[in-house]
Amino acid sequence: MPYKIVAGQCTNCSACEAECPNEAISEQGTTFVIDPAKCTECIGHYDTPQCVAICPVDHTCVIDTALPRYQGAPA
Amino acid sequence: MASSVLGSTAGEPVVDIADVMQKMAEHKGCGTSSEGGKASCGSSAGPADMPPEIWEKVKNHPCYSEEAHHHYARMHVAVAPACNIQCNYCNRKYDCANESRPGVVSERLSPEQAARKVLAVASTIPQMTVLGIAGPGDPLANPRKTFETFRLISEVAPDIKLCLSTNGLALPDWVDEIAKYKVDHVTITINMVDPEVGQHIYPWVFWNHQRVEGIEASRILMERQLKGLEMLTERGILAKINSVMIPGVNDMHLVEVNKAVKARGAFLHNIMPLISAPEHGTVFGLNGQRGPSAQELKALQDACEGDMNMMRHCRQCRADAVGLLGEDRSAEFTTDKIMAMDVQYDAEGRKAYQEAVEAERQAKVAAKADEIAGLDAVGEISVLVAVATKGHGVINEHFGHAKEFQVYELSAKGAKFVGHRRVDLYCQGGFGEEDALDTITRAINDCHAVFVAKIGGCPRADLEKAGIEPVDRFAHEYIEASAIAWFKDYLANVASGAIVHVERGDAAIRQGAYSGGALLAG
Ligand code: SF4
Ligand code: SF4
Ligand code: SF4
Numbered sequence: 001m002p003y004k005i006v007a008g009q010c011t012n013c014s015a016c017e018a019e020c021p022n023e024a025i026s027e028q029g030t031t032f033v034i035d036p037a038k039c040t041e042c043i044g045h046y047d048t049p050q051c052v053a054i055c056p057v058d059h060t061c062v063i064d065t066a067l068p069r070y071q072g073a074p075a
Numbered sequence: 076m077a078s079s080v081l082g083s084t085a086g087e088p089v090v091d092i093a094d095v096m097q098k099m100a101e102h103k104g105c106g107t108s109s110e111g112g113k114a115s116c117g118s119s120a121g122p123a124d125m126p127p128e129i130w131e132k133v134k135n136h137p138c139y140s141e142e143a144h145h146h147y148a149r150m151h152v153a154v155a156p157a158c159n160i161q162c163n164y165c166n167r168k169y170d171c172a173n174e175s176r177p178g179v180v181s182e183r184l185s186p187e188q189a190a191r192k193v194l195a196v197a198s199t200i201p202q203m204t205v206l207g208i209a210g211p212g213d214p215l216a217n218p219r220k221t222f223e224t225f226r227l228i229s230e231v232a233p234d235i236k237l238c239l240s241t242n243g244l245a246l247p248d249w250v251d252e253i254a255k256y257k258v259d260h261v262t263i264t265i266n267m268v269d270p271e272v273g274q275h276i277y278p279w280v281f282w283n284h285q286r287v288e289g290i291e292a293s294r295i296l297m298e299r300q301l302k303g304l305e306m307l308t309e310r311g312i313l314a315k316i317n318s319v320m321i322p323g324v325n326d327m328h329l330v331e332v333n334k335a336v337k338a339r340g341a342f343l344h345n346i347m348p349l350i351s352a353p354e355h356g357t358v359f360g361l362n363g364q365r366g367p368s369a370q371e372l373k374a375l376q377d378a379c380e381g382d383m384n385m386m387r388h389c390r391q392c393r394a395d396a397v398g399l400l401g402e403d404r405s406a407e408f409t410t411d412k413i414m415a416m417d418v419q420y421d422a423e424g425r426k427a428y429q430e431a432v433e434a435e436r437q438a439k440v441a442a443k444a445d446e447i448a449g450l451d452a453v454g455e456i457s458v459l460v461a462v463a464t465k466g467h468g469v470i471n472e473h474f475g476h477a478k479e480f481q482v483y484e485l486s487a488k489g490a491k492f493v494g495h496r497r498v499d500l501y502c503q504g505g506f507g508e509e510d511a512l513d514t515i516t517r518a519i520n521d522c523h524a525v526f527v528a529k530i531g532g533c534p535r536a537d538l539e540k541a542g543i544e545p546v547d548r549f550a551h552e553y554i555e556a557s558a559i560a561w562f563k564d565y566l567a568n569v570a571s572g573a574i575v576h577v578e579r580g581d582a583a584i585r586q587g588a589y590s591g592g593a594l595l596a597g
Contacts (some may be wrong), residue, residue: 012183013212015157019284046284053286056161 002041003049004064007031009057016051016061025051041070054060096233109591149205150196154220157213159244160280160296162266163358164319164349186220191228191234198234198421209240209262232420236260239278240317244280244296246303246501254310261307262345263300264317268335270294272328278358301339308340315343320367320375321359322349333379344379369521370581373493419494421497439468439553456566456576457486457557461496461519461543462554463527470549470557474530480519483554485562490555496582516541521582523565526557 005016012032017025017032022045024038034051042049051061064067100213137423156544184192197203206228208214215223225237236261241251246263253261255585267273273293280292287295316336318329325332333344349366351359358364365374461480479497483490496518498511512534519525524544528551534547549557 011156013156013158013215015159015212018157018217019281048285050284051285054157054159054281056158 002036002063002067002070003034003039003051003061004036004039005032005051006060006062009060011057012055013056015054015056019050019054021045022048036064038065039070043070043072095167104552137326148200149207150193150203150205151207151209152184152224153211154184154186154189154193154224155208155210155214155217156183156212157216158210158242159216159282160242160292161278162242162575163276163278163364164321164351164360165355166355166360186223186227189224190231193228193235194231194420197235197425201421201425202432203235204236204429205236207238207240213242213245214239215241215245218245218249218252221267222252222256225258227258232422234422234425238262240264242296243300243303244282247299247306248312250303250306250312253307256313258312260313260315262315263303263304263318264299264319264466265332265336266302266318266321267293267325267328268297268332269328270297270300272325273297275324301335304336304341313342313347314340316341317345319349319370320346322365322367322371324364326367326371326375329375330378346372346376346379368581369494369496370582371402376493435467439555452590454487456569457484458523458565458576459484459493459521459579460546460558460561461522461525462558463525463552468554469551470526470552470554471528474525474527474534474545477515477527479513480525482519482522482524483558485558490562501565512537516543517583519543520584521579523579524561526554526561542577 005025012027012031014027014032017027020034020039021042022038022040024035024040025032026035027033049061055061111546189574192207194454208224221239228235229237235260237256240262241264243265244262266276270290270293273296274290277293277296279286279288280296281287282292282295304314314334314336318325318332320326320329329346336344349359350362351357351364351366353360353363430434460483462470462478462483463474464481465472477498481492481493482494482496484493485491490495498515498518516538520541520543522543524546525538526546526549528547530538530545530547537547546561549561565574569576
């Protein structure tokens with residue numbers, strides 16, 4: 001669901017890929033993308049979204065407003 | 076190749092080893108060379124003033140030994156794109172092959188591709204003795220890729236030395252792994268040992284799953300860097316420190332850094348000028364932070380020298396550079412090309428080449444020893460001279476073809492290599508000749524003379540007008556012996572009153588990283 005990567009800003013540095021606790025991030029062609037089905041906004045893992053914290057380009061890993069916020073693990 | 080081919084005595088034109096190698100490796104050669112005591116560039120120290128085990132480690136290492144960097148080549152592979160900190164002089168957003176600033180590469184490799192590339196290059200260029208991983212991010216922020224690359228290479232080519240370059244944040248966690256792969260050279264970029272200073276260089280570090288900002292970021296970074304350095308020293312792994320000189324931010328402070336790293340066993344300290352221009356898009360580039368002038372850089376390097384080895388031949392190379400310091404042959408080894416190559420690792424040929432180089436090096440040392448005699452009467456005068464060379468310690472480059480000039484300081488102590496100056500290509504650049512010549516004049520404005528293999532009439536006249544004497548009578552002879560011979564004439568002329576000795580002004584450092592050379596930050 002919630003975070004996405006702004007493709008035009010991504011440097012392809014791969015830093016976020018290794019930090020994601022859910023393996024939600026992978027390389028797709030010339031940019032990295034977040035699988036919305038796997039992203040949990042890092043809730044339950046860390047205080048801050050890891051991709052946002054390590055990304056060298058500000059405002060590149062952002063909330064995807066087109067999708068609902070993460071609601072916690074399905075019951 | 077028999078080593079006798081390379082023998083040569085002072086004064087005689089040197090056997091053109093470049094020619095021999097051309098056939099052997101289609102290698103163009105590069106250039107810096109100067110050896111001698113510690114008074115020279117420190118790492119140019121020979122066996123006499125260095126413990127034997129350290130000399131053994133550095134003698135073939137182009138980034139560490141200023142003497143070796145003339146004869147041996149290193150390459151970097153770009154397997155490590157991620158970084159765990161942010162520096163104000165780095166912007167990893169743009170990948171521009173033209174400006175090739177630190178932290179930028181055009182091609183990312185998997186560990187398997189990287190290992191293949193290394194073997195392909197080592198088989199083509201017998202003097203390739205060092206493999207470095209230096210970025211474009213931080214190798215230790217990409218530990219799996221970095222150590223997998225080392226593992227693959229050490230299996231097939233155990234004679235290749237491995238080194239890596241890091242910002243140090245993750246270093247303490249990986250020192251044992253580094254030791255395991257026999258990585259015996261590590262470069263740490265340390266720009267401060269005081270978080271007050273550091274906060275103006277590092278906006279944040281990624282630490283314990285958080286982005287830490289402000290002064291705390293630099294406190295963590297500094298502690299980790301110094302701890303990592305101590306751990307390397309305890310294990311007998313050579314550590315080189317790189318520092319970026321940022322005028323008004325850490326320039327004076329680098330003397331403190333020098334003391335701190337010396338005390339913790341660092342073997343070499345390399346102070347590099349800040350590379351900063353608005354078009355780089357870095358924080359420093361955008362806020363107008365300037366880099367140092369050549370004179371400022373040299374003054375700081377001199378202040379730090381003491382009994383510490385200073386490295387003055389660093390060219391701030393790209394992370395994917397291939398070749399001798401100062402040249403880049405990476406275009407010959409793109410991923411497509413290496414994947415198509417039939418690679419045969421030629422251990423024998425490599426050994427033969429390296430033996431030949433040893434002989435050449437001995438000849439050079441002998442040539443210099445002869446010339447230095449009789450210089451004691453010089454007094455206080457010291458001058459800088461620029462040299463156009465393609466390598467092997469010989470004046471063998473045409474003025475118009477030189478991409479850079481080696482700068483030597485001549486004094487009662489002899490000839491000491493103090494740095495290099497990049498210049499635009501004068502013959503091939505797309506600029507008018509006048510502009511290009513002007514660039515060169517500005518880059519070597521602090522020099523009294525420029526030594527070349529050849530020079531045209533027009534640039535000769537212009538140089539003379541700028542007060543720089545063009546000298547071509549030592550074409551194809553050893554640099555230091557020739558420089559000292561010229562210096563003796565110069566002094567004789569000053570003594571007889573034929574010329575008056577005047578100090579020269581400062582010179583400009585050209586902005587933009589060189590696309591070949593030693594390691595910069597991780
Ligand atoms: S917010 Fe957390 S879970 Fe979502 S992609 Fe980023 S690192 Fe992964
Ligand atoms: S950390 Fe940022 S720049 Fe790097 S790959 Fe991830 S989204 Fe792209
Ligand atoms: S450590 Fe290296 S890659 Fe990382 S931000 Fe600094 S210069 Fe750039």
